[in-house]
Amino acid sequence: EVQVLESGGGLVQPGGSLRLSCAASGFTFNDYAMNWVRQAPGEGLEWVSGITGRGHKTYYADSVKGRFTISRDNSKNTLYLQMNSLRADDTAVYYCAKELTAVGAFDPWGQGTPVTVSS
Amino acid sequence: DIQMTQSPSSLSASVGDRVTITCQASRDIRNYLNWYQQKPGKPPKLLIYDASNLRTGVPSRFSGSGSGTDFTFTISTLQPEDFATYYCQQYDNLPYTFGQGTRLDIK
Numbered sequence: 001e002v003q004v005l006e007s008g009g010g011l012v013q014p015g016g017s018l019r020l021s022c023a024a025s026g027f028t029f030n031d032y033a034m035n036w037v038r039q040a041p042g043e044g045l046e047w048v049s050g051i052t053g054r055g056h057k058t059y060y061a062d063s064v065k066g067r068f069t070i071s072r073d074n075s076k077n078t079l080y081l082q083m084n085s086l087r088a089d090d091t092a093v094y095y096c097a098k099e100l101t102a103v104g105a106f107d108p109w110g111q112g113t114p115v116t117v118s119s
Numbered sequence: 120d121i122q123m124t125q126s127p128s129s130l131s132a133s134v135g136d137r138v139t140i141t142c143q144a145s146r147d148i149r150n151y152l153n154w155y156q157q158k159p160g161k162p163p164k165l166l167i168y169d170a171s172n173l174r175t176g177v178p179s180r181f182s183g184s185g186s187g188t189d190f191t192f193t194i195s196t197l198q199p200e201d202f203a204t205y206y207c208q209q210y211d212n213l214p215y216t217f218g219q220g221t222r223l224d225i226k
Contacts, residue, residue, distance in 0.1 A: 103168050112162055
C-alpha cells in the first residue's frame with residue numbers, strides 16, 4: 001500500500017525553526033516528485049513546496065521562499081521540510097503528498113502534522 | 120499566480136440529489152485541473168485528475184468536465200458519505216493553486 005506519514009510538527013515561538021519529515025512506503029520513492037501542502041485552521045489548502053524525484057529541482061510558494069527548504073533522502077525514502085524564521089501565519093497542518101507523474105495531482109496525502117507558531 | 124474561483128462556496132443538498140460545483144481559472148489552464156474531497160479532520164483525497172479522469176477506485180457517480188478556464192464537478196446521485204468539502208487545483212503553472220473550497224452540507 002502506498003503511504004506517506006508526516007512527523008515533526010509542534011509548538012514553536014515566532015522566529016524559531018522546525019523540521020518536518022515524511023516517511024514514504026509502498027512505492028519507488030525516487031521515481032516521484034513530492035510536495036508539501038498546508039492548511040491553516042478553518043482555511044483552505046495552500047501548496048508550499050515541491051521537489052523532483054532525484055531532488056535536483058525544488059519549488060516554493062512566495063510566502064515561504066527564503067525561509068523554508070525542501071529536501072529528500074532517497075536512501076531513506078524520506079522527505080523533509082526545514083522551516084526557519086517561522087511566523088504566526090505559518091500555523092497550519094502540514095501535509096506531505098506524492099505527486100502523480102505528469103499530472104500534478106497529489107495522491108496520496110499523509111495524515112498531516114500540526115505546526116503552531118505562537119509565543 | 121493563477122487564481123482559482125469555486126462556486127458556490129457552500130451548498131446544502133439531500134441524499135439522492137444531483138450536485139454541480141464550478142471552478143474558474145484566471146487564465147487558460149488547458150485541462151490541468153484536479154478535484155479533491157476532504158472530510159473534517161482528514162487529509163484530502165484525489166477524485167479526478169486532468170479535468171475528467173476518475174481516479175481508480177472512485178465511484179462513477181463523480182465526474183468532471185471542462186477545459187481552458189471553466190470546469191465543472193458533478194455528483195450524479197448524492198450519497199451520505201459525500202458530504203464534505205471539495206477543492207479544485209490547477210497544475211498548469213507553479214505555484215500550484217487551489218480553489219477556496221465548496222462545503223457540501225446535508226439539507
